[in-house]
Amino acid sequence: MSGTLIIAHPVRSAALRVGPVRIAIVGKGGAGKSVISGTAARLLARRGGKVLALDSDPMPGLAISLGLGPLTEPFLEGAAEQSDDGRWRLRKGIGAARAVQRFAKVGPDGVRLLQFGKATPEGLGPIMGSLNAFFQVTHRLATTGVLREWNVVGDLPAGPRQAAFDWAPYADTFLVVVEPTWKSILSARRIARIATSRAGTVALFVANKVHGSSDVKLIEDRLGTAAFGAVPADPAVIEADRRGAAVIDETPACPAVTAIARLVDQLMRA
């Protein structure tokens, strides 16, 4: 049984979402996943919800876009232990709620960030404990009572691999970020198909870095479906990225942040 690859029009529904927003952001490298993830997480928190941001990319990104700066350490190192057979597991007494409470960094607007760490010159070996703890925490989020009302925003690495290997089990919605280029559109279609192979999930396409409605139309024509939302190409995003800062802190009223705010509102209603 597979999930649904579709794709809601912005005005699809005026009904209020029953539960919190639980999304994973996917797309081709450079599409703008981290900027949209970090900004959306901040805006969800400003709308009054508790927000957990999950960075499962072994390369730096989300912490910067959240306004926390270039954090690279493996947050969950102390949450994991290795059994005699070499397998990693969460330490006794640590579940998803305690992991969030004890190991998440608190960012601007009260957003909690969990990350497993970043790849080292020796690869992922040195952070394997944190990585395994992170994976297990993500798989317990849905069944952890005190986290049930939390919004969750997951920033996945480029490509379809993590979506295929169930790194975002908390997500009912995959936001597929797509630029108006052939490479990005072809990747987005493929990633969306793979991400929604899990039952009960939907993929919503977000046209990013667009120069006007003609770019949105180009993306929609090539995808064969409507975009859920669009974020304009915005020099403010480029400038913030160059300075290693969050665009929502640097230029809060810029067109890109305004568009992401609209996306967040749509997600809360979707």
Place this chain on the structure above:
Amino acid sequence: MLGELRGKRDLLICDLEAGVGTLLRLQPDQADRVLVVTEPTSKSIEVARRAASIASERSTVTVVANRIRSEEDESIIKSALPHYDLVLVPEEPAIVSADRQGLAPIDVDPQAPGVLAIVELGRRLMN
């Protein structure tokens, strides 16, 4: 596969996926040179630092600084990655336009400065 192909072709160019996952599996004798492509943003430079460090244990590294708009951009890259051979590619509207059309930049505008910078990089690699 890279190991099997070595010596059987005059030239082999391999476009690796984003990040360092594939790079970590590269063996020391499988590539004559690794090009680490970066942009003047803190995220991209942080990734490039890691990639260049990993690659330099396996091969010779050239950092390709892409989308360079100013001398300030150039100096950001140089100060962040000071110990590597460096090639600069300017911000190039022709490359953006080609990407949108699904075409090769060298076919769209072979004389564009960004394209010429990449052509020159190719010449350097062949010599």
